[in-house]
Amino acid sequence: MFIRLLFLVLLVLNLGVAGWIFALPRQATPTSAVPTGTTVPQLELLSERDQDVEAASAELAAAPDTPAAAGNDVCKTIGPFATQADQRAALTAVTPLVNRIRPRETRATQSRGWWVYLPAFPTRERALTAARALSARGMRDYYIVTAGDQQNTISLGLFRDQVNAERRRAEITALGLKPQMTARTEEMPQYWIDYATRDELPIAWRPRIEGAPELREEAIACF
Known part of the structure; x- marks a missing residue:
């Protein structure tokens, strides 16, 4: 009877100790966590640093002329x-x-030759009268400009050679008219x-x- 009572007492004590230990607050195991946003420096081998220096030197050597x-x-x-x-x-x-x-x-x-002409007349009728006078004197190589900036001008010929243009101007001048000669140019x-x-x-x-x-x-x- 005594032994059974002792066994019960020891059992109760063991259960109490176990419950007390289980009820104790557990402490978190310390870790080496790094705060968010913190950059951790990495180890760099000397051989890697030498390779970077050599690469930079090669880039400078290949750079274009300064x-x-x-x-x-x-x-x-x-x-x-x-x-x-x-x-x-x-x-x-x-x-x-x-x-x-x-x-x-x-x-x-660049020169495109020379143009010999009688300057524009005030009206088309005046230009036609001058053209008839040229025709009556045996001139055939002419025409009246009918539109544009040179309207009512009488063209007497286009010449590549300046000498031929001057000869034509002298011929028309001998008829009592006043022809002009202009160089033709083009960009x-x-x-x-x-x-x-x-x-x-x-x-x-x-x-x-x-x-x-x-x-x-x-x-x-x-x-």
């Missing part, structure tokens, strides 16, 4: 080419010989290629370009 280096260039232009197709062909041919190259277009005034495109080199010695571009004898080379400001 303005200071470009300031030592010699720049010239070749042309004029008759067409853009000729210009493009020359651009392709000369590119391997130079540091920089570009196409360029300009406008040039035409001209095509060039500009290039830059480091050497003042001329480059051998002529053997590479068709029609080279008709082209010229001139010094220009560098670009």
Whole structure:
């Protein structure tokens, strides 16, 4: 009887101790968590740093010419080419010989001959009267301008050669009239290629370009 009572007492004590331990608050295990937003520095090997330095050096070596280096260039232009197709062909041919190259277009005034005429009359009737007078004297190569800025002008001929134009003017002047002579001009495109080199010695571009004898080379400001 005594032993059974002792066993019950020990059992109650064990249950009480177990309940007390279970009821104790548990403490969180400390961790090494990093606050959000904090950058953690990474280890960098010396070998990786050396590779970065070598890569940067290679980029600098491959970088294009600096303005200071470009300031030592010699720049010239070749042309004029008759067409853009000729210009493009020359651009392709000369590119391997130079540091920089570009196409360029300009406008040039070219002579288209000479025009001999009687200045515009106040009315069409006056112009017709003058034309009949020319016809009566054996002149056939003329016509009356019927519209535009030169309306009622009598054209006496277009001439490529200035000498022939002056002869025609003298012929009409001998009839007692006052013809005038004006140069005919037209703006035409001209095509060039500009290039830059480091050497003042001329480059051998002529053997590479068709029609080279008709082209010229001139010094220009560098670009």
